Amino acid sequence: MNNKCYVARSTAIAARVLGEETMVMSAVNSTLFTLDEIATIIWESADGTTPLEEIVVKKICAQYDVTPEVAVKDAELLVEGLTEHGLLLVSDQPIGITNSPAAETP
Amino acid sequence: MPAVEAVCQLTDVVVEIGGLPIRLRSTDPDFLGLIQRRYAGYVNPTGDASFDFDVELAPPGTESGDEEVQVKWEAGRWLMERGDFRAEWNPATSHGRIQQTINPYSLDSVLRIVHTLLLARTGGFLVHASSAIRNGRAFLFSGVSGAGKTTMARLAPPDAALLTDEISYVTRQDGRYFAVGTPFFGELARVGENLRAPIEAVYLLAKGPENIVEPIDGADAVRGLLGNILFFARDPEFVEMVFDAAFDFVRRVPVRRLTFAPDARVWELIV
Numbered sequence: 001m002n003n004k005c006y007v008a009r010s011t012a013i014a015a016r017v018l019g020e021e022t023m024v025m026s027a028v029n030s031t032l033f034t035l036d037e038i039a040t041i042i043w044e045s046a047d048g049t050t051p052l053e054e055i056v057v058k059k060i061c062a063q064y065d066v067t068p069e070v071a072v073k074d075a076e077l078l079v080e081g082l083t084e085h086g087l088l089l090v091s092d093q094p095i096g097i098t099n100s101p102a103a104e105t106p
Numbered sequence: 107m108p109a110v111e112a113v114c115q116l117t118d119v120v121v122e123i124g125g126l127p128i129r130l131r132s133t134d135p136d137f138l139g140l141i142q143r144r145y146a147g148y149v150n151p152t153g154d155a156s157f158d159f160d161v162e163l164a165p166p167g168t169e170s171g172d173e174e175v176q177v178k179w180e181a182g183r184w185l186m187e188r189g190d191f192r193a194e195w196n197p198a199t200s201h202g203r204i205q206q207t208i209n210p211y212s213l214d215s216v217l218r219i220v221h222t223l224l225l226a227r228t229g230g231f232l233v234h235a236s237s238a239i240r241n242g243r244a245f246l247f248s249g250v251s252g253a254g255k256t257t258m259a260r261l262a263p264p265d266a267a268l269l270t271d272e273i274s275y276v277t278r279q280d281g282r283y284f285a286v287g288t289p290f291f292g293e294l295a296r297v298g299e300n301l302r303a304p305i306e307a308v309y310l311l312a313k314g315p316e317n318i319v320e321p322i323d324g325a326d327a328v329r330g331l332l333g334n335i336l337f338f339a340r341d342p343e344f345v346e347m348v349f350d351a352a353f354d355f356v357r358r359v360p361v362r363r364l365t366f367a368p369d370a371r372v373w374e375l376i377v
Contacts, residue, residue: 019324023329030340
């Protein structure tokens with residue numbers, strides 16, 4: 001996957017943050033996904049305009065003890081999986097379609 | 107003076123579930139009689155209805171074997187289709203049409219779909235669960251096929267009013283959730299009592315050697331509930347409404363895991 005890839009949340013989903021997890025449901029097949037703490041960071045940052053590498057370096061490597069190489073590789077795998085299920089859109093160009101961030105459950 | 111013979115022929119039946127009266131029109135009196143018997147206890151004798159469906163009967167043997175339900179929003183109407191029926195419903199006109207052969211099962215499926223669509227707008231849903239009212243409070247027992255929904259219904263004490271052994275009807279009103287009786291039944295083959303009560307708790311069923319109740323919170327509760335809520339429409343707005351309803355529900359209603367042996371003593375834990 002290109003490091004300069006841009007990621008955006010699909011509009012065909014429903015998502016809610018619960019604690020440190022995010023639950024995402026696909027509107028295509030009603031499949032439910034649970035994103036852990038780090039996947040949630042990527043999910044919330046997937047605004048279509050910030051490159052994935054920048055998200056990883058600024059928001060994950062800055063908080064967790066992980067090298068950018070390893071973190072980017074893990075993030076690419078995550079993005080690939082979420083894209084396959086239609087939860088994320090990926091492009092080598094900035095993506096115009098973005099959702100508002102998932103609402104947090106009080 | 108010639109004798110005047112008044113012929114009163116049935117032209118429709120109004121089936122009211124969860125306070126939503128749906129008029130079913132047909133030119134076939136046998137089919138209308140079938141509906142009256144199938145939905146006994148849920149037929150509104152006044153004939154007032156919020157929604158109307160014309161049922162067109164196809165000749166027997168015209169069904170296909172396709173068992174997958176397709177529900178989609180297209181050109182201002184919901185389209186519902188399975189091998190044994192085809193239906194459409196326009197919420198703006200409150201009118202719909204059902205094409206099916208003469209059997210009660212196709213209509214049952216259409217009604218379930220229509221009710222999921224109507225309930226979603228008000229924060230309610232249908233869920234795979236048996237339910238019963240005891241001491242004025244409703245208890246739901248949710249799980250997939252074989253989890254024990256009908257078993258819990260069968261084991262219910264005599265003072266429990268059974269709402270359904272298969273599909274529970276959950277409505278939201280003034281921030282509270284209520285369980286409503288339905289004619290949708292499973293193995294018990296018994297129409298639920300047409301009653302309503304606030305939901306005290308939902309039990310996610312698991313079979314085991316002894317009876318144990320454990321609380322479930324947060325994401326696990328949402329996952330457990332969502333796994334049993336009926337989803338038909340693949341429409342993003344609809345999915346979001348049901349998704350939000352599940353989150354709101356688990357914030358307001360206790361969700362517990364009930365591991366149980368098939369023994370009437372399990373009901374001693376249902377409080």
